[in-house]
Amino acid sequence: MKRSSLFPAPARWLWAMPNLSLICFMAVGVALLWFIRTSEREVQHDTLVEDVLWQERALQTQLKTRQNQLDTMARDYASGQLKEQGFHEAAATMLRGNSEVLAVAFTNEYGDSVWSHPHDAINTIEFVPAALEPIQRAARIGLPAETPPFDYPGSGSVIALAEPVVSGNRTLGAFVAIISLHNLLHDYVPWWIARRYQVSFIDIDGQRVANRQEQDNVDSPLTHEVEFGGLGSSLHLRATTYRTGWPFWKHALYWVLGGLSALMMWSLWTLKRHMHERLMAERALTREMGMRRAMEDSLVSGICAMDTTGRTLHVNRAFCRMVDLGAEHLLGRLPPQPYWPPEAALRCEQVFAAILRGECPVNGFSLRFQRSNGERFDVRLYASPLIDGEGRHAGWVSSMYDITELRREREALKASHERFVTVLNGLDAAVAVVDRESNELLLSNLAFREAFQLGQPEGPCCALPLRTTDAYGEWLDPVGGRWYQHHRRSTSWVDQSQVWLYIATDVTERKQAGEWERQQTEKLQQTARLVAMGEIASSLAHELNQPLAAISSYSTACRNLVEAGLIGEAELDSALDKISEQARRAGAIIRGIREFVQRREPKRSACRVGDMVDTALALLTAPLNRNYVCLITQREADEVVLDADRVMLEQVLFNLCKNAIEAMADIPPGRRELTLETRCREGWLDIIVSDRGPGIAPDHLEKLFMPFFTTKAEGMGMGLNICRTIVEHHQGRLRVEANEGGGSRFVVSLPLMKKTLTEKVETHAV
Amino acid sequence: MQSDPRIALVDDDAAVRDSLKWLFASRGHSVATFDSAATLLADRDPSRFGCLVLDLRMPGMGGIELFQNLTVRGYCPPTVFLTGHGDVPQAVAALKLGAVDFVEKPFDDNALVSLVERCLTLDVERRGSYERQCRIKERLADLTPREQEVMKLFLDGKLNKQIADELDISMKTVEVHRARVLEKMGVKSAVELANLLKELG
Numbered sequence: 001m002k003r004s005s006l007f008p009a010p011a012r013w014l015w016a017m018p019n020l021s022l023i024c025f026m027a028v029g030v031a032l033l034w035f036i037r038t039s040e041r042e043v044q045h046d047t048l049v050e051d052v053l054w055q056e057r058a059l060q061t062q063l064k065t066r067q068n069q070l071d072t073m074a075r076d077y078a079s080g081q082l083k084e085q086g087f088h089e090a091a092a093t094m095l096r097g098n099s100e101v102l103a104v105a106f107t108n109e110y111g112d113s114v115w116s117h118p119h120d121a122i123n124t125i126e127f128v129p130a131a132l133e134p135i136q137r138a139a140r141i142g143l144p145a146e147t148p149p150f151d152y153p154g155s156g157s158v159i160a161l162a163e164p165v166v167s168g169n170r171t172l173g174a175f176v177a178i179i180s181l182h183n184l185l186h187d188y189v190p191w192w193i194a195r196r197y198q199v200s201f202i203d204i205d206g207q208r209v210a211n212r213q214e215q216d217n218v219d220s221p222l223t224h225e226v227e228f229g230g231l232g233s234s235l236h237l238r239a240t241t242y243r244t245g246w247p248f249w250k251h252a253l254y255w256v257l258g259g260l261s262a263l264m265m266w267s268l269w270t271l272k273r274h275m276h277e278r279l280m281a282e283r284a285l286t287r288e289m290g291m292r293r294a295m296e297d298s299l300v301s302g303i304c305a306m307d308t309t310g311r312t313l314h315v316n317r318a319f320c321r322m323v324d325l326g327a328e329h330l331l332g333r334l335p336p337q338p339y340w341p342p343e344a345a346l347r348c349e350q351v352f353a354a355i356l357r358g359e360c361p362v363n364g365f366s367l368r369f370q371r372s373n374g375e376r377f378d379v380r381l382y383a384s385p386l387i388d389g390e391g392r393h394a395g396w397v398s399s400m401y402d403i404t405e406l407r408r409e410r411e412a413l414k415a416s417h418e419r420f421v422t423v424l425n426g427l428d429a430a431v432a433v434v435d436r437e438s439n440e441l442l443l444s445n446l447a448f449r450e451a452f453q454l455g456q457p458e459g460p461c462c463a464l465p466l467r468t469t470d471a472y473g474e475w476l477d478p479v480g481g482r483w484y485q486h487h488r489r490s491t492s493w494v495d496q497s498q499v500w501l502y503i504a505t506d507v508t509e510r511k512q513a514g515e516w517e518r519q520q521t522e523k524l525q526q527t528a529r530l531v532a533m534g535e536i537a538s539s540l541a542h543e544l545n546q547p548l549a550a551i552s553s554y555s556t557a558c559r560n561l562v563e564a565g566l567i568g569e570a571e572l573d574s575a576l577d578k579i580s581e582q583a584r585r586a587g588a589i590i591r592g593i594r595e596f597v598q599r600r601e602p603k604r605s606a607c608r609v610g611d612m613v614d615t616a617l618a619l620l621t622a623p624l625n626r627n628y629v630c631l632i633t634q635r636e637a638d639e640v641v642l643d644a645d646r647v648m649l650e651q652v653l654f655n656l657c658k659n660a661i662e663a664m665a666d667i668p669p670g671r672r673e674l675t676l677e678t679r680c681r682e683g684w685l686d687i688i689v690s691d692r693g694p695g696i697a698p699d700h701l702e703k704l705f706m707p708f709f710t711t712k713a714e715g716m717g718m719g720l721n722i723c724r725t726i727v728e729h730h731q732g733r734l735r736v737e738a739n740e741g742g743g744s745r746f747v748v749s750l751p752l753m754k755k756t757l758t759e760k761v762e763t764h765a766v
Numbered sequence: 767m768q769s770d771p772r773i774a775l776v777d778d779d780a781a782v783r784d785s786l787k788w789l790f791a792s793r794g795h796s797v798a799t800f801d802s803a804a805t806l807l808a809d810r811d812p813s814r815f816g817c818l819v820l821d822l823r824m825p826g827m828g829g830i831e832l833f834q835n836l837t838v839r840g841y842c843p844p845t846v847f848l849t850g851h852g853d854v855p856q857a858v859a860a861l862k863l864g865a866v867d868f869v870e871k872p873f874d875d876n877a878l879v880s881l882v883e884r885c886l887t888l889d890v891e892r893r894g895s896y897e898r899q900c901r902i903k904e905r906l907a908d909l910t911p912r913e914q915e916v917m918k919l920f921l922d923g924k925l926n927k928q929i930a931d932e933l934d935i936s937m938k939t940v941e942v943h944r945a946r947v948l949e950k951m952g953v954k955s956a957v958e959l960a961n962l963l964k965e966l967g
Contacts, residue, residue, distance in 0.1 A: 542823060542850035545871040546779045549848075553785030556875030560792035575788065582781050 018268050022261065029257045044222060044241065051193055052224045052239045059237070060229060062188050063161065063179065066101060067144060069094055070163035070175040077106070077175070078167040084115055091117035100183040102155050106165075108173040109139045131160050138162035139174040148234040149201065149209045155180045157201070157209035159235070181210035197239040204234040217243040300401075302379075305386055307395035310335050310356055322379070322402055324371035341370035355383040355396050366403070377404045430484070430504040433493065442499060451480065451506065474507065476628070478670055483508045518626070543589050547582035554579045607646040609678055609685065610638030616653035617676070623661050628669035637678040640685055643753055648726045652734075655719050656689040656746045663693030663744070675745075683752050690745035695738055704736060771796035772816035773882055776806050776832065777848065778824040786819070786878075793879045803827035803835075812836055817885035818845040819878075822853050822860070822868075830860050837864065841896045844885035848873070899966055905951050913950070916943040920956055921963070 073090055076082035082090070091104035095117070105116040113120075131147040138145035142164040152158035158178050165172040181201050189199050189212055200211040202225065223240040296303065302319030306312050315330050323330070323339035330337070340348040344367070351365045364382035371377065381400040388394040424431060430448035434441055475484050484504040493499040558575045561567035613635060624631055642649075657674060664672040677688040696704065700711065705724045720734075727734040732750040739745040773790060775797050777783050783799040790797045798815070800806040802824060812818075813836070820829035827835075829847050836842040847868040849857045857868035866885050869878050909917065912933075919929045926944070930937045953959045 545850045546782055549871040549873065550779070550781035550785040552872045553782070553789045553875050557785065557788040557792040560789070560876070564792070566792075578781070578784065582785075585781070 015272065022264050022268065025264070026261050029261070033254065033257070041222065045224070048197065048222060048224045048239055048241055051197065052226050052237060055189060055193055055199065055239065056226050056228055056237045058190075059184060059188055062098075062100070062184065063146075063229070066094070066098065066177050066179065067161050067163060070104075070161060070177055071144075073104075073106075073175045074163045074165040077165050078172065087115050088117050094177070099187055100179050100181075101177050102152060102158060102180050102183075103178040105176045105178075106173055107135060107139055107162075107176055109171055110136065114173065135160060135162045135174060135176055138164045139171055142166045142171040145174075146229065149181060149203050152178060152180070155182070157181045157203075182212075185210055185212040193239075197241055199237070199239050201228065202236040202238050208238075209235075215242045302400045302402075303397065304330075304400070305395060305397040308356070308393070310352060312337070313395060319400070322371070322377070322400070323369060324373060324375075339369045339371070341368060341376055344368045351381070355398065358385070360384055367400075369400075377402055378407055379403060428506065430502075430506070432502045432504075434500045434502060435493075436490070436498045436500055442493060447506075448504070451477070451482070451484075451504070474511075475504075476669055481668060481670075482506055483511045483669075540589070544586055547586040547589070550582040551579050551586075554582070603645050604643050605646065606641050606643055607649075608638070609640045609642060609687075610635065612646055612650050612653065613638070613676065613678060613687075615650050616657060619650075619654050620657050620661075623658060624674070627661050627665065627672060629661050629664060629672040629674050632673060632675045634675070634677040634679075637680045637685055640678075640680060640752065642685065642730075642750060644730050644750070645726075649730070649750075652723045652726050652748060653687065653689070655723050656748070659719065660689050660691035660693065660746075663691050666694070667692060680752065685750045685752055687748040687750070688745055689748075690739045690743060692739070692741075692743040695742065695744045696736060701736065705734070770814075771798040772886060773797045773819065774800065774806060774809075774812065774815040774817070774843075775819045776800045776803060776824070776829070777819075777821040778802060779821070782821070782848075789875050790879060790882070793876075793883075795879070795882070803829075803832035806832065807835065813839070813841045813843060815843050816889040817882050818843050819882065820845060820847050822847050822849045822856055830856060830863070833860060833863060833865060841893065844888045844892065846878070846881055846885060895965070902951075902962055902966055908950050909947060913943050913947050916940060917947045917959070920944060920947075921960055 069090075073082060073087065076086070076090075087104075087106060094104055095101050103116065103118060106114045108114055128150040131150045134145040134147045137143070139162070144164065145162045147160040147162070149157040149159050158180050161177045161179060162174045163176075164174045185199055185201070193199065194212055194214050198211065198213045198215075200208045200213075203209050223238060225236050225238040228235040228237045297317040299316060299318050302322045303314075303316040304312060304319050305314040312330050312333050315327050320327050320330070325338060335349060335352050336345055337348070348367060348369075351367060354365075360383045364380045366378065367381050368376055368378050379400040380403045381398050383396050383398040385393055386395040386397040425446035427445055427447055430451045431443075431445045432441060432448045433443040471488050473486060475486050476482075477484060483506070485507045486502060486504040489501045489503075490498060491501045554575050558567065558572060561571065613633075617631070617633075620631075623629075653676075657676065660674050661672075664674075671692055673692045675688070675690040677686070677690075679686050679688075705720050724734045727748055727750070730750055732748060734746065734748050736744055736746050773795055775783060775786055775790075777786070777799075778801060780801070783801065787797045787799055797819075798809075800809070803820075803826060806812055818833075818836075820832055822829040833842065833845055833847075836845075842864070844866040845860075845864075847857050847860050847865055849868050849870050854870070857865075857870075860868060866888065867881055869881065906914075915933060916929060919932065920926075924932070926937055926940045930940045933940070948954065948956070948959065951959055951962065953962060
C-alpha cells in the first residue's frame, strides 16, 4: 500500500512539520558552524598579519643593529682609528655574538676585498654579480646597501650588508657583513611564532631561500607575506600557519550535532514506521472486524451468546431474523426469553438450564421456538462454552438452525419412502435390484423375499434365482416349483453403478389357467371334431334319405295306381326306371363313403431313419415346448435305410412321442423328460421312446394295444392299436416295458434289410 | 287332373319332387313343384295353395325360413315339413311356429298324402277365419283414437258416466262416440262387439 494513501491530508501536514523542523535544525547548525569557522579564520588571519609584521620589524631591527655596527666600523676607519687589527677584533666580536653574521669584510671602492674576517670569506662574493653590484655601488656612491639573497657556500642563502666608508667627499670603500638568512630566522624568530607558523624568506622569483619550519603540516591556505625591508625589497618574509587539528571539543560538537540529527531522524523514522504499523494493524483489525461481522451476519444459523447466568450478551442477525425480534429486545435479557413459546416454555427452560450446567450434547437439542408473530418453528440448537480472550469461561454460546423445512422434507421423504416401500411390497411381482458385477442383491421387495425365501433383506447376498441371461422369459423356480415370467433390464443405481433390475411375475396360476384353457380348447376341438363327424354322418344320412325317399314314393305311387287299376304299362316302366335310378344313386353314395373311409395300403420305399426321426421331431417341437418337456436324443442309427412307408412310420413315432408327452402331464415340469433312441442290433433296428410318466399299471399292459382301450380322457383308444398294426405291417414288433427310474418305454423293432445300406441308397437315388 | 293344383311342394332334390308328384297324382291330387324357396316366393300368390309341403334342408333359403317368410306376408296355408335324419329338433321348432306337422324321411307315403288332404280341409276353415279377422281389423283400424279409447272403456263394462268422467268429456259426447263405434264395427250392441273381438284374441 502506498504511503501517500496511508495518511489523510492533515496527517501528512502533521508529518511534514517534524521533517521540516529537522531540516531547519540541521541547516542552522551547519550555518552556525560555518560562521564560527569563518570568524575564527579571520581572527587567525589577523593574528598572522600582526605576527608577520612584528616579526619583520624584529628581524629588520637586528639587521639595523648590524648595519649600525658596520657604520661604527666605517666611521672608525674613516677617522683612522681602525686598523686591520682592530677590524679583526671588532669582526670577531661581531661574529661571536651574532650567529647570523657569517663574515665581515672591508672592500675597496671597486669592491675588492681588502680585509676579511674570517679570511677569504668575502672572495666567494666576487662570483655573484647580483651581490657584488650593490656592494660596489655602496663603495662608490657611499650609500649603505643590501644585496639580494645569494647562495653562500656552506651556509645556504645569505644577504650582504654594505656600509660605505665616507671620508670627506670621497669614499674609501665599504664594510660588508654576510648575514645568513637561515641563522637569522633561527635566532630571531621567537618560539611562540615558530610554533605557530612556518616562517620563510622568499626571493623576488618567489623561491623560498630560507625557511624555519617546526611542523610538517604546512600546506595551509592561511599565509601572509610582507616585503622585508620596505618597498622595493627583493626579499619577502612569509608566514604560513600550520594546519592545526581541530580541537576535540569542536569535533565533539560536530559529532554531537550530527548524532543528534541522526538520532532525531532515526527516531522520527522509527516513529513513523511504528505509526504506519499501528495504522496497518488498525486497518487489518477493522477489516477483520468487518469480515467477522459480515460473516456472522451472513450466517444462516442463529448465534446467541450468553453469560454464565444466562443473560443474553450477543445475538447475530440470523438469530434476530429467526425469532423476528430486534437485537435490542434480546440483549441483556434473562430467561424466560420472548421467543419461547408458552407451550414449550418448560422444555426450553430445561434445555437452557442444561446448557448452563454445561451439558452440551454433540447432537444438540431439538427445540421449538416462536417468532414475534406467533409462528412456531423447529430448531436444532448446539451449545458450547464461550471462552474469552484471556481463556476465562465467560458464558455459553449457542448456535441454532431452523430445521422446520428440513424436518418437513425429512418427513415428506420418509412418507415418500414409506409409500415407495408400501407400493413395492404391495406389488405381486418380485422386484430385485442386483449389482451387475458382484450379483449382490441391492434391493428386493416383499414378494421377492417371500418367493425366494431370503432371510435378511439387508444382508449382502447373491440373487442367484434370477441369474438368467435373457431380457424376457419364463423361468421355473426349481425350489418353489413356481413359474415366473421375468423381465431383466439394465439401469443405473443410485450410486451410478450399473445394475440389473429384475421383475419376476408369478405366472404359475396364469400358466395353469392357460394350460387348463388349452385343455379346454383341445376338448372343444375334440368335440368340434365329433360334431363334425356327426354332421358328416347326418349329411350322409340326408344324402341317402333322398334316393330312399324317392324310391319309397315311387313304389307307393305305383301301388296306389295298381290298386286303383289306373296304371299303364308305360307308366309302370317309367316308375321302375326311376326307382332303379334312385337305387343306383344310393349305391353311389355308399361307395363314396367307403372310399372316404377306406384305409390306404402302405407304400414302401427306401427311407433313412434319421430323416424319419427329424420329421417326427419337427412335428413334436410345439407339443414339447408347450408341455415343457426336455427332449433327450441318442441317435445311433441315423444312417440306416429301411424299406418302409415313411409316412406311416413317422406317424408311429409321432404317436408314441405324443403319448409319452401326454403321460407326463401330471408330473412337475422340471422332471418331464422324453428320450428318443435309435440303435441297431443283430439285424434289427430299435427305436425306443421313453418317458418319466407314471408308467403303465400291470393290469393295463395286456389291454394296451387293444382297440378302444384308453386311459386318456379324450382318447379314442386307437393310437397304439394303429401303431402296432403299422409296425407289424413292416414285419416289426412294438412292445412296452417299464423304464428304469420311472416311466415307461415303447420299443419299435424293425427288421434291417439284407442288402447293404449304400447299395440301397444308390439304387434309391437312381 | 285339376287344372289348378292346390298343393305346393318345395324340395331341392329333383327325384323327390318327381316321386312325390307321382305319389300325389296316384291319389288324385295335382301338385305344383318348386325347386327352391325362391321360386315359390316368386310365384304369383303362394297363399292360394291349400297346403304347402316344404323340405327342411335346402340350399339357399331353408324350409323354416320360407315358412316364416310366408307367415309374415299374410295368410299362410297349412304346412307340412319333410325332414331328414337328425332334423327333428328343427321340425319341432317349425311346429311351434305354426306348421301343421312334419314327416321324417323316408316316410310312409300314403300317410303323407292323408296328412296333406287333412291340411286341405283345414285350409278351408282357416282361410274363412283369417278373412273374417282381416275384416274386423280393417274396421278397428277405421276407428278414431278417441273412439278406440271409448270402445276400450265400455268393453271393460264401464257406464257412460264413468267413461265421461274418466276421459273428461260430456255424457253426450260419450254416447255419440259409442254409437259411432257400434256403427263402424257393424254390430248392434256392445255384447256383439265383444264376441267379435274375441275372435281376434
